[in-house]
Amino acid sequence: MYYGQGESIVLQRDVEAIRVPDGAPVQLHKDELVTIYQALGGSYTILTEDGTMARIRADDADALGKEPPMVTGLKEGTDPETIKHNVWEILKTIYDPEIPVNIADLGLVYHVRVTPMEEGKSRVEIIMTLTAPGCGMGPIIQQDVELAVRNLSGVGQVSVEVVFDPPWSRDMMSEAAKLQLGMM
Template identity: 45%
Template sequence: MMANKLQGVTKGQQMPLQRDVEAISIPFGKSVTLNEDAVVQVMQAMGSSVSVALEGRLYLVEGHQLDALGLSSVPRPTLDEHASDDEIEAFIWEQLRTCFDPEIPVDIVELGLVYGCRLDTLISGERVVNIRMTLTAPGCGMGDVIAEDARHKILGAPQISKVNIELVFDPPWSRDMMSETAQLELGMF
């Protein structure tokens, strides 16, 4: 399923920050603070996140931080503390479907980038998510950003203590791994 664009946000729109906000730097995947009153330009608003440009650099602002842009925040996804393993796994996949390559308006599941996802319970009772995913090309610089976005969203569930994301390139990604919906969205049919 394709995620919709955020309401009230258009590409190229200039927005002054209403407060300091933590963002993920693109393509490095590191958390940084953007300062109040800085004026950012919207590059993409898909799923629950907005990609913005500031002083020639790109950043990803997560949904629960959108009030910094003067928008309604999207509550950080979470689960009931008594959720079953099946409910936790469904939550993980739901969160992966809200993650986008900042350059492509299709979520990473529909793009066929997620090769596998496993929920493990350790002896201590902690639950760890292990994800195997790829990128559209081995040289794609967005891997760290996508991985960090997925990690932040999945860690919204209190039952999950850690998310490990392994980038793999075997088998290499091809457009055949995309869903029909994604191919149609990108005009590749």
């Protein structure tokens, strides 16, 4: 894990990244020098030589010469309780690119519901928020949640709704998150 300072790396291939904080796509090129600012949950927040901050997805880690980390803590099974447990575990691997705390511990996830469907699959509904309503990375974080949950065993459908009522506040953060950010 890096935060605030990291290693400089020459990109091994062209890669599409997401510019932080506005969420716009940006093309990074092979042999470009970047510095890893944050490496959490498999994604990488990097700084380019011209000062652009961008996020590279976990499935593009090879462009940095990295392997995406394995998710630990997942249970075997496809019953609703196991799926719900696994959803919460996978949410702990998703980070805001500017904050070194996962979205579950940040208190951004308000609700997870797992409903059985036909053929042993389940529908997962997630209600979440963002730290600020105008967050340009909001759609990216929402998409990260959808993709990560959709890839869990036993999940057939995923719905992720972003709401702003109630608004997020620091009081929603876990004690561990507050401690990690020096807020205690």
